[in-house]
Amino acid sequence: MTSKLPRISQYDPFELSLTGPTEGNPFTDVTVGARFDLNDRVHDVTGFYDGDGMYRIRFMPDAPGVLRYRTVSNRPELDAQQGERVVVPARPGSHGPVRVWNTFHFRYDDGTPYIQIGTTCYAWVHQGADLEAQTLDTLATAPFNKLRMCVFPKHYRFNHNEPQLYPYPRRADGGWDFTRFDPAFFQHFEQRVDQMRALGIQADIILFHPYDRWGFADMGEEADRLYLRYIVARLAAYSNVWWSLANEYNLMRTKPPEAWDRYFELVQQADPHDHLRSIHNWQQLDVHDWEMFYDHSRPWVTHCSIQHAYLDLVSAWRAQYGKPVVVDECYYEGDLPDGWGNITAEEMVRRFWEGTFRGGYVGHGETYLDPDEVIWWSHGGALRGQSAEQLAFLRRVLESLPPGGLDPQPRISDTHLPSVGQAGKFYLIYFGWRQPAEVTLTMPDDREYKVDIIDTWGMSREPLAGRFRGTRTVSLPGRPYMALLARAAELRS
Amino acid sequence: MTSKLPRISQYDPFELSLTGPTEGNPFTDVTVGARFDLNDRVHDVTGFYDGDGMYRIRFMPDAPGVLRYRTVSNRPELDAQQGERVVVPARPGSHGPVRVWNTFHFRYDDGTPYIQIGTTCYAWVHQGADLEAQTLDTLATAPFNKLRMCVFPKHYRFNHNEPQLYPYPRRADGGWDFTRFDPAFFQHFEQRVDQMRALGIQADIILFHPYDRWGFADMGEEADRLYLRYIVARLAAYSNVWWSLANEYNLMRTKPPEAWDRYFELVQQADPHDHLRSIHNWQQLDVHDWEMFYDHSRPWVTHCSIQHAYLDLVSAWRAQYGKPVVVDECYYEGDLPDGWGNITAEEMVRRFWEGTFRGGYVGHGETYLDPDEVIWWSHGGALRGQSAEQLAFLRRVLESLPPGGLDPQPRISDTHLPSVGQAGKFYLIYFGWRQPAEVTLTMPDDREYKVDIIDTWGMSREPLAGRFRGTRTVSLPGRPYMALLARAAELRS
Numbered sequence: 001m002t003s004k005l006p007r008i009s010q011y012d013p014f015e016l017s018l019t020g021p022t023e024g025n026p027f028t029d030v031t032v033g034a035r036f037d038l039n040d041r042v043h044d045v046t047g048f049y050d051g052d053g054m055y056r057i058r059f060m061p062d063a064p065g066v067l068r069y070r071t072v073s074n075r076p077e078l079d080a081q082q083g084e085r086v087v088v089p090a091r092p093g094s095h096g097p098v099r100v101w102n103t104f105h106f107r108y109d110d111g112t113p114y115i116q117i118g119t120t121c122y123a124w125v126h127q128g129a130d131l132e133a134q135t136l137d138t139l140a141t142a143p144f145n146k147l148r149m150c151v152f153p154k155h156y157r158f159n160h161n162e163p164q165l166y167p168y169p170r171r172a173d174g175g176w177d178f179t180r181f182d183p184a185f186f187q188h189f190e191q192r193v194d195q196m197r198a199l200g201i202q203a204d205i206i207l208f209h210p211y212d213r214w215g216f217a218d219m220g221e222e223a224d225r226l227y228l229r230y231i232v233a234r235l236a237a238y239s240n241v242w243w244s245l246a247n248e249y250n251l252m253r254t255k256p257p258e259a260w261d262r263y264f265e266l267v268q269q270a271d272p273h274d275h276l277r278s279i280h281n282w283q284q285l286d287v288h289d290w291e292m293f294y295d296h297s298r299p300w301v302t303h304c305s306i307q308h309a310y311l312d313l314v315s316a317w318r319a320q321y322g323k324p325v326v327v328d329e330c331y332y333e334g335d336l337p338d339g340w341g342n343i344t345a346e347e348m349v350r351r352f353w354e355g356t357f358r359g360g361y362v363g364h365g366e367t368y369l370d371p372d373e374v375i376w377w378s379h380g381g382a383l384r385g386q387s388a389e390q391l392a393f394l395r396r397v398l399e400s401l402p403p404g405g406l407d408p409q410p411r412i413s414d415t416h417l418p419s420v421g422q423a424g425k426f427y428l429i430y431f432g433w434r435q436p437a438e439v440t441l442t443m444p445d446d447r448e449y450k451v452d453i454i455d456t457w458g459m460s461r462e463p464l465a466g467r468f469r470g471t472r473t474v475s476l477p478g479r480p481y482m483a484l485l486a487r488a489a490e491l492r493s
Numbered sequence: 494m495t496s497k498l499p500r501i502s503q504y505d506p507f508e509l510s511l512t513g514p515t516e517g518n519p520f521t522d523v524t525v526g527a528r529f530d531l532n533d534r535v536h537d538v539t540g541f542y543d544g545d546g547m548y549r550i551r552f553m554p555d556a557p558g559v560l561r562y563r564t565v566s567n568r569p570e571l572d573a574q575q576g577e578r579v580v581v582p583a584r585p586g587s588h589g590p591v592r593v594w595n596t597f598h599f600r601y602d603d604g605t606p607y608i609q610i611g612t613t614c615y616a617w618v619h620q621g622a623d624l625e626a627q628t629l630d631t632l633a634t635a636p637f638n639k640l641r642m643c644v645f646p647k648h649y650r651f652n653h654n655e656p657q658l659y660p661y662p663r664r665a666d667g668g669w670d671f672t673r674f675d676p677a678f679f680q681h682f683e684q685r686v687d688q689m690r691a692l693g694i695q696a697d698i699i700l701f702h703p704y705d706r707w708g709f710a711d712m713g714e715e716a717d718r719l720y721l722r723y724i725v726a727r728l729a730a731y732s733n734v735w736w737s738l739a740n741e742y743n744l745m746r747t748k749p750p751e752a753w754d755r756y757f758e759l760v761q762q763a764d765p766h767d768h769l770r771s772i773h774n775w776q777q778l779d780v781h782d783w784e785m786f787y788d789h790s791r792p793w794v795t796h797c798s799i800q801h802a803y804l805d806l807v808s809a810w811r812a813q814y815g816k817p818v819v820v821d822e823c824y825y826e827g828d829l830p831d832g833w834g835n836i837t838a839e840e841m842v843r844r845f846w847e848g849t850f851r852g853g854y855v856g857h858g859e860t861y862l863d864p865d866e867v868i869w870w871s872h873g874g875a876l877r878g879q880s881a882e883q884l885a886f887l888r889r890v891l892e893s894l895p896p897g898g899l900d901p902q903p904r905i906s907d908t909h910l911p912s913v914g915q916a917g918k919f920y921l922i923y924f925g926w927r928q929p930a931e932v933t934l935t936m937p938d939d940r941e942y943k944v945d946i947i948d949t950w951g952m953s954r955e956p957l958a959g960r961f962r963g964t965r966t967v968s969l970p971g972r973p974y975m976a977l978l979a980r981a982a983e984l985r986s
Contacts, residue, residue, distance in 0.1 A: 335930035335971040339909030416832030437828035478828040
């Protein structure tokens with residue numbers, strides 16, 4: 001019987017569109033939502049006003065089955081509407097939201113492993129159609145599967161252009177009306193998020209940031225909360241959404257520190273799909289402590305989002321917070337004067353491998369001076385650096401390993417370095433700037449291992465002949481950026 | 494009248510040799526010393542037994558003038574002998590012991606600046622005549638003006654040879670007699686120290702270390718104290734001596750931690766010339782805190798001797814201890830498996846510049862695998878690495894600057910990096926692995942500056958045309974290892 005019902009796809013956003021009142025302030029006067037029942041699991045979901053009398057309620061079914069809904073509103077014309085859909089299995093390549101897995105790692109909702117290789121284009125959605133199209137073209141062939149991006153436009157060095165759209169309409173006196181939204185702004189924003197979804201790229205959506213000349217960083221808590229409810233209602237049905245409460249939250253002197261706790265709770269309660277949540281810190285350059293971090297052990301934080309240059313500290317943060325560690329700002333490949341914007345491509349790749357080697361995940365960004373001030377880190381456009389190919393290689397290496405993530409393991413060598421991997425399955429040692437000409441491995445004695453020598457910068461992976469058990473001395477080329485991977489011989493290559 | 498007296502040189506060791514008893518245990522039974530009066534300053538100095546009935550008392554006069562002495566002994570034949578010498582001004586190039594200067598820096602006793610560029614050959618005096626001669630040949634043309642070296646032989650990976658000489662004689666039962674010394678061992682040792690003195694190289698003498706198979710690391714406190722008094726009596730008159738109480742003191746589980754305080758006090762009291770004193774820590778690789786340091790703020794510590802890989806922390810240690818910071822082990826250029834022994838030449842040079850940039854001093858070492866297991870870091874011999882030329886360049890750059898040392902200065906650029914130098918005289922920025930293509934300088938506005946762009950790896954120093962005042966944007970080549978030096982234009986180049 002259900003086969004004649006309209007069909008929707010698991011993990012795709014399903015949207016109910018309803019026509020309702022336009023008078024007064026529909027953003028605040030009208031409440032609208034729906035109760036969704038999917039295979040007897042019930043979700044109460046809040047909708048939103050999209051302008052021109054249109055009200056929308058979005059929901060992402062996370063399983064095949066029958067989806068029933070019934071709307072709830074304080075306006076009769078929006079209330080008590082009901083219907084049913086058949087949810088068919090997800091399209092190929094559609095895996096649902098990313099979830100925490102094995103405490104320190106990620107996988108998609110359908111169980112497919114997700115190995116985060118991030119990048120950053122803070123303000124790319126505020127650059128106009130041509131540059132935004134170029135950014136999407138670049139992303140289509142780049143190694144990145146997560147992008148950090150701001151909702152609000154950005155005001156900063158090299159960022160002085162006005163966006164074409166604003167999130168709020170102007171009042172008669174010229175100020176912003178923070179009680180209403182400009183739906184065109186959000187329609188545009190969510191179009192970009194959806195295009196990223198089609199490319200398989202997670203949108204790490206930065207809800208607040210301090211780099212502001214318009215007043216969006218200092219709207220007051222009531223407006224902040226209205227905004228958070230609105231954007232979560234609009235975007236939570238997109239499977240590729242992550243919530244980043246703020247970029248460099250500790251530079252936002254406009255909000256009391258405890259406001260972040262309340263905003264986390266609001267987002268967590270408003271999001272029916274429980275997307276990943278974190279908050280990103282500013283870190284003083286060359287300062288080694290991490291008192292500037294938000295307390296990532298709080299229950300609403302799903303993973304650590306960290307700005308720091310010292311990737312070997314990832315193991316300490318894993319131990320401290322007991323959650324996945326994503327160093328999504330390890331500074332940027334480029335040649336800016338700014339201390340955060342001028343590491344080499346080699347150093348960017350080294351930081352990715354170092355963070356991986358410590359059981360975490362890393363984010364990329366690129367900041368080369370440009371006469372037109374189009375810089376990937378903020379504007380998107382084209383990649384001009386030299387690290388993307390090596391990061392693609394890193395991704396291929398990681399994807400070749402047994403799923404489940406890399407966790408700290410005991411030493412298997414005389415190098416004084418730990419190893420990372422999965423006990424009895426595989427062990428990785430990354431040497432970074434170290435350049436040993438040989439190492440002696442001592443493997444767990446219960447099985448045979450095969451060893452690959454990996455040149456992480458030269459992007460080669462050379463298997464050593466034979467299998468071995470116990471202790472063996474292995475030659476290395478005596479140059480930096482090498483890694484050594486020992487895999488249990490019974491595993492498929 | 495005094496012109497007919499025998500002449501000795503300021504800063505050279507003066508030795509009184511006396512013949513005395515040989516029966517019993519002259520090392521413990523006989524006390525011998527002298528009161529030296531130099532220009533009405535009095536020093537009570539302990540002598541030592543040198544075997545074959547010879548007793549010696551050594552003193553290093555630190556000023557021209559008349560030196561009078563009178564011996565003191567519990568044996569009449571050694572007691573109450575007196576004499577006079579004329580001390581003539583120091584030989585050219587002989588500047589006396591190195592002292593702390595300007596809180597964080599060093600100069601020689603005669604006021605000549607001393608800019609420490611260290612290296613390490615722990616066990617070089619235990620390698621036999623041929624290799625020891627080669628080490629001295631190497632040092633003669635190397636950039637180093639300090640060498641860390643152990644008194645006791647070393648037992649460790651790559652260090653399994655027996656020395657030709659031992660500090661103690663054997664007892665009849667085959668064990669060591671820790672109540673007597675073998676003078677031949679110490680004669681040999683002090684010959685090497687004196688050869689280093691002739692080369693202008695400070696001997697950072699490591700009094701204890703944990704890498705031992707003979708029992709010298711665990712002689713008990715009574716024997717330790719006898720040894721300390723003996724070696725200080727023998728060596729303190731050599732102007733190039735520094736006392737390092739231990740290498741990796743915190744790995745010496747054989748001594749209670751508070752013993753180090755007592756040993757420091759003993760050395761301080763026994764040394765009439767007040768040579769520099771410190772103690773070197775073991776540091777767990779990749780650990781960022783420094784709880785493993787001895788408390789360098791204690792009064793008997795003249796400077797911090799530190800093992801650590803993170804040279805940007807020097808500024809924190811300066812602030813914490815208020816003394817010169819010498820990171821004399823930042824790990825070693827080489828290709829060993831061991832995590833402390835395989836950084837690149839580029840990284841070694843970077844660490845020297847980074848430590849310099851933070852207002853400190855750094856030590857070199859080299860650990861390339863060798864079929865004969867002759868490794869500079871321990872055995873001496875020849876340098877095989879690639880960093881010495883760049884370290885010589887660093888030394889030349891530092892020697893070209895106004896004396897007085899480099900101290901942290903405010904930012905003079907938009908790079909987020911501090912600067913280091915002397916207020917109003919010169920400012921240095923070292924970019925390390927950062928590669929800005931331009932920086933904007935904002936100099937103190939009261940004078941004109943000249944700017945040099947320094948390639949610390951390529952060893953070039955290019956002056957920019959003209960002088961400038963205030964703010965100026967400067968191009969850099971956009972590659973790593975660059976530095977920028979701004980000097981007040983009125984200073985001589």
